[in-house]
Amino acid sequence: xxxxxxxxxxxxxxxxxxxxxxxxxxxxxxxxxxxxxxxxxxxxxxxxxxxxxxxxxxxxxxxxxxxxxxxxxxxxxxxxxxxxxxxxxxxxxxxxxxxxxxxxxxxxxxxxxx
Amino acid sequence: xxxxxxxxxxxxxxxxxxxxxxxxxxxxxxxxxxxxxxxxxxxxxxxxxxxxxxxxxxxxxxxxxxxxxxxxxxxxxxxxxxxxxxxxxxxxxxxxxxxxxxxxxxxxx
Numbered sequence: 001x002x003x004x005x006x007x008x009x010x011x012x013x014x015x016x017x018x019x020x021x022x023x024x025x026x027x028x029x030x031x032x033x034x035x036x037x038x039x040x041x042x043x044x045x046x047x048x049x050x051x052x053x054x055x056x057x058x059x060x061x062x063x064x065x066x067x068x069x070x071x072x073x074x075x076x077x078x079x080x081x082x083x084x085x086x087x088x089x090x091x092x093x094x095x096x097x098x099x100x101x102x103x104x105x106x107x108x109x110x111x112x113x114x
Numbered sequence: 115x116x117x118x119x120x121x122x123x124x125x126x127x128x129x130x131x132x133x134x135x136x137x138x139x140x141x142x143x144x145x146x147x148x149x150x151x152x153x154x155x156x157x158x159x160x161x162x163x164x165x166x167x168x169x170x171x172x173x174x175x176x177x178x179x180x181x182x183x184x185x186x187x188x189x190x191x192x193x194x195x196x197x198x199x200x201x202x203x204x205x206x207x208x209x210x211x212x213x214x215x216x217x218x219x220x221x222x223x
Binding site: 033102105107108 | 148156157158159160163202204210211212213214215216
């Protein structure tokens with residue numbers, strides 16, 4: 001069974017540009033989560049999508065947005081990039097609501113803003 | 115108050131010793147609790163979850179949960195060099211799974 005896949009692995013952008021990151025969940029998983037992990041910091045919750053709807057978002061400005069497609073894949077868009085957006089962006093998926101609700105992570109997309 | 119607080123690291127233990135990791139959380143609605151391990155440069159992987167008060171053991175790992183005190187811990191017995199990693203505590207509420215900043219464990223051979 002394929003795990004969570006993310007693309008691109010690495011992305012280099014300049015300030016003011018837009019970045020789009022993509023995520024494909026594990027087959028059968030309907031929820032997709034996005035986290036930001038800046039160097040040396042913990043995982044900061046960005047967005048949660050379930051069944052195509054945004055269920056919750058973290059304390060990030062509106063220029064961080066995303067969507068979930070009918071096949072449950074997802075993309076994260078970051079507009080008007082700033083230097084501090086440089087981080088590892090992790091996508092995770094989970095099964096439909098279960099007792100445990102554990103997340104399975106992809107390998108991440110490293111965004112560098114110059 | 116941060117949503118999830120973990121004991122500050124790094125934590126250095128000799129091989130064969132017990133590593134004790136602690137975590138407190140603020141959301142009383144949290145229903146299940148996870149410990150993830152993250153090796154340097156890798157994504158987090160689930161190693162333990164617990165949703166009932168008390169202890170849960172899985173091999174060399176024991177998770178302990180006290181919902182009244184909003185406290186969850188992880189013990190790593192007979193620590194091995196391969197246990198050297200950052201351990202992330204993650205309580206799950208209704209709407210998200212929050213992560214602590216993590217405790218970095220180094221096991222000395």
